[in-house]
Amino acid sequence: xEHRLDRIGRILxxxxxxxxxxxxxxxxxxxxxxxxxxxxxxxxxxxxxSAWVSFLAFLVTCVYSIAYLRSKNRRHDAIALSSVEIGIVxxxxxxxxxxxxxxxxxxxxxxxxxxxxTMLILWLIYVAxxxxxxxxxxxxxxxxFSAVLGIIGFLDVPIVFMAIRxxxxxxxxxxxxxxxxxxxxxxxxxxxxxALLLGITTFTLLYWMLLARRVSLEETTDRVAQIKKTxxxxxxx
Amino acid sequence: xxxxIAKIVTIVWxxxxxxxxxxxxxxSMFVFALLTIVIFNxxxxxxxxxxxxxAPGILWVTFTFAGILGLNRSFLREKDQGCLEGxxxxxxxxxxxxxxxLLANWLFISIIEAISLPLFGVFFNLSVxxxxxxxxxxxxxLGFTAVGTIFAAMAxxxxxxxxxxxxxxxxxxxxxIIAAVKSTGAVFANRPLGEIxxxxxxxxxxxxxxxxxxFMLFEYVLET
Numbered sequence: 001x002e003h004r005l006d007r008i009g010r011i012l013x014x015x016x017x018x019x020x021x022x023x024x025x026x027x028x029x030x031x032x033x034x035x036x037x038x039x040x041x042x043x044x045x046x047x048x049x050s051a052w053v054s055f056l057a058f059l060v061t062c063v064y065s066i067a068y069l070r071s072k073n074r075r076h077d078a079i080a081l082s083s084v085e086i087g088i089v090x091x092x093x094x095x096x097x098x099x100x101x102x103x104x105x106x107x108x109x110x111x112x113x114x115x116x117x118t119m120l121i122l123w124l125i126y127v128a129x130x131x132x133x134x135x136x137x138x139x140x141x142x143x144x145f146s147a148v149l150g151i152i153g154f155l156d157v158p159i160v161f162m163a164i165r166x167x168x169x170x171x172x173x174x175x176x177x178x179x180x181x182x183x184x185x186x187x188x189x190x191x192x193x194x195a196l197l198l199g200i201t202t203f204t205l206l207y208w209m210l211l212a213r214r215v216s217l218e219e220t221t222d223r224v225a226q227i228k229k230t231x232x233x234x235x236x237x
Numbered sequence: 238x239x240x241x242i243a244k245i246v247t248i249v250w251x252x253x254x255x256x257x258x259x260x261x262x263x264x265s266m267f268v269f270a271l272l273t274i275v276i277f278n279x280x281x282x283x284x285x286x287x288x289x290x291x292a293p294g295i296l297w298v299t300f301t302f303a304g305i306l307g308l309n310r311s312f313l314r315e316k317d318q319g320c321l322e323g324x325x326x327x328x329x330x331x332x333x334x335x336x337x338x339l340l341a342n343w344l345f346i347s348i349i350e351a352i353s354l355p356l357f358g359v360f361f362n363l364s365v366x367x368x369x370x371x372x373x374x375x376x377x378x379l380g381f382t383a384v385g386t387i388f389a390a391m392a393x394x395x396x397x398x399x400x401x402x403x404x405x406x407x408x409x410x411x412x413x414i415i416a417a418v419k420s421t422g423a424v425f426a427n428r429p430l431g432e433i434x435x436x437x438x439x440x441x442x443x444x445x446x447x448x449x450x451x452f453m454l455f456e457y458v459l460e461t
Binding site (some may be wrong): 002016029057069121124128131132136137141144145147149151152153155156159160162164165232 | 384387388391394395396397401404405407408411412415416418419435436439442443444446447451454458459460
């Protein structure tokens with residue numbers, strides 16, 4: 001039986017590569033160079049889509065975690081897990097690209113700005129999710145526990161963001177951090193908007209493609225484990 | 238409803254009775270809290286000038302670290318003696334079990350905080366016994382205990398056991414810790430209470446959201 005996600009994945013496999021080329025073209029050639037920051041601003045066309053995809057991925061995990069607890073369908077668990085793995089990759093990309101951009105523009109690799117800090121905490125929450133999974137043998141229990149963490153973790157994100165924002169604004173202003181918010185902002189030219197939207201679209205479709213692939217990999221793993229078990233049982237007889 | 242509350246009280250009482258006999262959790266948490274304070278004193282080389290600034294942070298790190306010990310203890314004890322299976326077989330709703338464990342943990346950690354707070358004041362030469370500290374401590378502690386109780390129940394059932402609890406819990410409770418540290422700092426610095434009202438709102442919101450969510454999810458953790 002073929003699932004909808006598999007079909008979407010197969011179609012996207014042909015759609016995403018040309019879009020990727022177009023997005024690269026838009027980011028590096030079509031979009032004009034930003035006056036103040038120069039070419040380093042172009043990282044923005046990869047950074048923003050990565051950050052968006054990580055939120056999307058963790059939202060999908062939350063939704064499928066709830067679905068799993070209701071249905072106890074192994075496939076829902078596989079989707080939740082796959083989405084976390086992809087989400088962590090994109091969170092890492094967002095953090096690293098952000099750092100690379102911040103070095104010349106903010107003159108620092110890292111600042112405890114609400115967005116940066118929230119990203120880091122997101123990363124930590126979902127790494128804990130993977131560690132939790134790694135520490136449980138029983139498949140059904142593993143799915144249940146990680147669903148609980150998947151739900152609680154995602155609900156926490158807006159609260160973390162708010163708390164860090166208040167922490168920052170009430171906090172006495174440190175050197176440079178008052179202008180840090182303003183510095184690096186710029187007016188977007190229409191071509192820049194096009195490049196950004198194209199980037200977001202491409203990354204979003206890439207996410208669904210990766211998700212479909214990862215889920216089918218997970219199901220293959222399940223099937224292999226099942227076959228191994230059957231063989232072992234037969235040998236024992 | 239009355240019946241339900243009676244069940245919760247019974248579970249709390251069971252934990253209190255067990256604790257009164259062994260005094261394991263309370264004593265280990267207390268000594269640990271004391272040690273944390275001592276270590277911080279040496280690590281940060283506190284002077285009267287910087288103490289007021291870093292004290293709220295030290296205080297909450299001490300509370301959360303000691304709290305982790307207590308939370309882990311609370312389910313390790315159930316797990317080791319097969320007590321959890323026994324509890325699950327009793328005709329008690331899973332959610333009552335959650336509230337019972339939550340209240341017992343909250344009580345134990347609050348006791349530790351009540352003992353270590355005056356000591357903290359003595360060691361760091363701060364006047365800590367001011368009334369706003371009471372609601373801040375209770376709300377902050379409830380926040381991390383609410384999530385900590387459900388996570389502890391999960392952690393003891395894994396291969397990594399107690400190691401996993403802080404790894405899962407700390408990133409989630411960041412907002413409560415920020416709110417608690419900030420409001421404690423404002424109280425220590427004699428700033429007007431109006432300034433910390435939004436931190437109170439944040440802690441209340443966090444406590445409400447995560448107590449409710451954990452209460453709803455707890456039955457899936459203790460499923461057989």
